[in-house]
Amino acid sequence: MKKTLTLAGSDSSGGAGIQADLKTFQEHNVYGMTAITSIVAMKPGTWAHDVTAIDVNIVEKQLDTILSVGIDAMKTGMLGSVDIIELGAKKIKEHGIDRVVIDPVMVCKGENEVLQPENTDAMRELLLPLATVTTPNLFEASQLAQMDSIQTLDEMKEAAQKIVDLGAKSVVIKGGKAFMNKEAIDLFYDGQEFVVLEKEKLQTSYNHGAGCTFAAAITSNLANGDSVKEAVTKAKDFVHAAIKHGFKLNDFVGPVMHGAYNQK
Numbered sequence: 001m002k003k004t005l006t007l008a009g010s011d012s013s014g015g016a017g018i019q020a021d022l023k024t025f026q027e028h029n030v031y032g033m034t035a036i037t038s039i040v041a042m043k044p045g046t047w048a049h050d051v052t053a054i055d056v057n058i059v060e061k062q063l064d065t066i067l068s069v070g071i072d073a074m075k076t077g078m079l080g081s082v083d084i085i086e087l088g089a090k091k092i093k094e095h096g097i098d099r100v101v102i103d104p105v106m107v108c109k110g111e112n113e114v115l116q117p118e119n120t121d122a123m124r125e126l127l128l129p130l131a132t133v134t135t136p137n138l139f140e141a142s143q144l145a146q147m148d149s150i151q152t153l154d155e156m157k158e159a160a161q162k163i164v165d166l167g168a169k170s171v172v173i174k175g176g177k178a179f180m181n182k183e184a185i186d187l188f189y190d191g192q193e194f195v196v197l198e199k200e201k202l203q204t205s206y207n208h209g210a211g212c213t214f215a216a217a218i219t220s221n222l223a224n225g226d227s228v229k230e231a232v233t234k235a236k237d238f239v240h241a242a243i244k245h246g247f248k249l250n251d252f253v254g255p256v257m258h259g260a261y262n263q264k
């Protein structure tokens, strides 16, 4: 059984974060383990997000547990503090982990404030150089690449080049729903070739957790031995099915259906 680690936040509502990662790992037949960095709760009635970072010492105890077992691949998601980012980078280096998916979570869909602005610089400087692949959405890519905005495919390519120059071995920039294009496109770049991944754009707002699910699917595929390009291409199909079968949870949020690829 291949083993994976997610270093990420807990989304109490079950669609994103650690919860999305574990559900996605299960669908890929890999054994998932979790180091929880922060806890997200939502206010009933408004669904305003309330984020609490976990003490870095407790995150370290979780990582030490998991890394004593050993892993085949890992991902990061929401990281609660600069201390936790520093810790994650230190552990990746100490253990020589070489299949690392960095999902540079900065915003939750439906929220327009950057969760923890001070984390962006730490992710850029400490985590990107350790990434086998990083999976920013358009906003996150513009923050990492320090560009004003990304609106065209050429600007996506420019951002991808900058992110690889910062040390990531490869990057997939998620155009997703936001990119002005008929299809939902993502741009993959490994320093050698640009690959545009295209799928039908689904008209739905039940897409909570799509990014986490995509990154967790890539992590699973890497653990199972796929090349990065294969892992990303398969993950795009996996998350597409999940979004297609997204559903309304309440008046505020609709998560993706993590199991849709296998079940539908």
Ligand SMILES: Nc1ncnc2c1ncn2[C@@H]1O[C@H](COP(=O)(O)OP(=O)(O)O)[C@@H](O)[C@H]1O
Pocket (backbone or CB within 6 Å): 109, 136, 137, 174, 175, 176, 177, 184, 185, 186, 199, 200, 201, 202, 203, 204, 207, 209, 210, 211, 212, 214, 236, 239, 240, 243
């Ligand atoms: N409406 C949509 N139709 C089809 N694919 C989508 C749609 N929205 C997002 N995707 C795809 O889902 C994956 C996750 O992207 P996205 O939802 O933009 O990430 P995030 O949740 O991190 O903002 C990407 O492969 C993206 O292209």
Ligand SMILES: Cc1ncc(COP(=O)(O)O)c(C=O)c1O
Pocket (backbone or CB within 6 Å): 008, 009, 010, 011, 016, 017, 018, 040, 077, 078, 105, 107, 108, 109, 207, 208, 209, 210, 211, 212, 213
């Ligand atoms: C713990 C956690 N991680 C990550 C995310 C980002 O989710 P998405 O996959 O929609 O980008 C969220 C959003 O609510 C979250 O609560």
Ligand SMILES: [Mg+2]
Pocket (backbone or CB within 6 Å): 105, 137, 211, 212
């Ligand atoms: Mg995301």
